[in-house]
Amino acid sequence: MIVTVTLNAALDRTLTVPNFQAGFRHRTSESLALPGGKGVNIARALKTLGQPVIATGLAGGKTGLRIVEDLTAEGILNDFVRIRGESRTSTAIIDPTSNTQTEVNEYGPAVTSRELHAFMEKFAYIAKGADVVILAGSLPRKVKDGLYKEIVGSLNSTDALTVLDTAGDPLRMAIKAGPGIVSPNVFEAEALIGHEFADDEDFFQAARQLGKMGAKSGIITSPSGCYAFIPDSDGKSKVYKVQIPPLEPISTVGSGDAFLAGYVSARLSGKPSPDCLRHAVACGAANTQKYGAGVFDPHDVKRLYSKTKIEIREI
Numbered sequence: 494m495i496v497t498v499t500l501n502a503a504l505d506r507t508l509t510v511p512n513f514q515a516g517f518r519h520r521t522s523e524s525l526a527l528p529g530g531k532g533v534n535i536a537r538a539l540k541t542l543g544q545p546v547i548a549t550g551l552a553g554g555k556t557g558l559r560i561v562e563d564l565t566a567e568g569i570l571n572d573f574v575r576i577r578g579e580s581r582t583s584t585a586i587i588d589p590t591s592n593t594q595t596e597v598n599e600y601g602p603a604v605t606s607r608e609l610h611a612f613m614e615k616f617a618y619i620a621k622g623a624d625v626v627i628l629a630g631s632l633p634r635k636v637k638d639g640l641y642k643e644i645v646g647s648l649n650s651t652d653a654l655t656v657l658d659t660a661g662d663p664l665r666m667a668i669k670a671g672p673g674i675v676s677p678n679v680f681e682a683e684a685l686i687g688h689e690f691a692d693d694e695d696f697f698q699a700a701r702q703l704g705k706m707g708a709k710s711g712i713i714t715s716p717s718g719c720y721a722f723i724p725d726s727d728g729k730s731k732v733y734k735v736q737i738p739p740l741e742p743i744s745t746v747g748s749g750d751a752f753l754a755g756y757v758s759a760r761l762s763g764k765p766s767p768d769c770l771r772h773a774v775a776c777g778a779a780n781t782q783k784y785g786a787g788v789f790d791p792h793d794v795k796r797l798y799s800k801t802k803i804e805i806r807e808i
């Protein structure tokens with residue numbers, strides 16, 4: 494069983510607004526509302542890939558109730574701790590005319606120490622049955638930056654593979670606890686490592702650096718694919734570069750989440766690292782062809798997989 498943790502769950506609204514311009518009144522031509530937050534999106538993508546998954550985390554107020562109800566309606570197993578503060582609504586405005594995407598994300602509720610304690614108890618129970626634990630997204634307000642570090646540390650004594658997709662100080666702290674996989678995007682990785690990446694060499698070095706910082710595997714995603722540092726079963730490590738020709742996106746929101754679901758799913762099926770990475774990139778790319786984060790058509794994944802190119806370097 495895979496467990497995804499979403500401490501800052503959201504209701505994700507996608508509004509399609511042709512000719513969107515700041516400062517004007519508009520009407521939407523289409524709109525979609527789905528439960529979201531990175532862990533929830535990853536759970537949705539894993540379900541599509543046929544993997545057993547349960548989504549947990551914190552959900553609050555009327556929005557939280559809707560998140561839980563809509564997840565259940567989607568057939569995604571979930572067990573969230575209900576909190577008093579209102580879960581956030583995130584809005585993405587897609588303009589098909591100019592092909593732009595504008596995102597406005599609320600901060601989310603503050604969480605009390607009692608609520609967090611209730612979550613930690615529930616999580617300790619659910620995690621007992623987990624082969625993989627995925628910690629994804631930002632932390633809610635009033636939660637200490639070291640929480641992911643604490644959770645990763647507590648899972649080190651178990652057999653569960655820990656996967657961490659977050660940014661900023663929570664990532665900086667938790668990577669030291671030795672998570673199984675971290676998967677920042679380019680901006681998140683540049684902020685973590687402390688400089689911009691200009692060429693291939695920089696990216697390969699940066700992927701290795703994630704390993705030196707503490708992660709067992711490090712993957713840096715970008716719209717053109719990914720760079721990864723992954724240890725082999727024989728103890729040697731390799732770095733990989735996977736590329737896919739850029740697609741005209743419908744919506745890129747959640748591509749990183751679909752990517753991670755694709756990677757974890759292939760890895761659980763025992764596929765070798767190059768296949769896992771190519772499958773991940775194909776899932777990320779397929780996500781850009783649909784509205785909704787973590788939503789994609791498995792047929793697109795199959796088709797796009799064959800368009801991926803991989804370069805492998807021994808180190």
Ligand SMILES: Nc1ncnc2c1ncn2[C@@H]1O[C@H](COP(=O)(O)OP(=O)(O)OP(=O)(O)O)[C@@H](O)[C@H]1O
Nearest residue numbers: 678714715716718739740747748749750774777778
């Ligand atoms: N325009 C595109 N064409 C093809 N593939 C894309 C495109 N944009 C993203 N992808 C795929 O999605 C994956 C993740 O992309 P990216 O690094 O932009 O994610 P992200 O910033 O973490 O996204 P999010 O946080 O919204 O989930 C990439 O590895 C790539 O495979």
Ligand SMILES: [Mg+2]
Nearest residue numbers: 677678749750
């Ligand atoms: Mg991401």
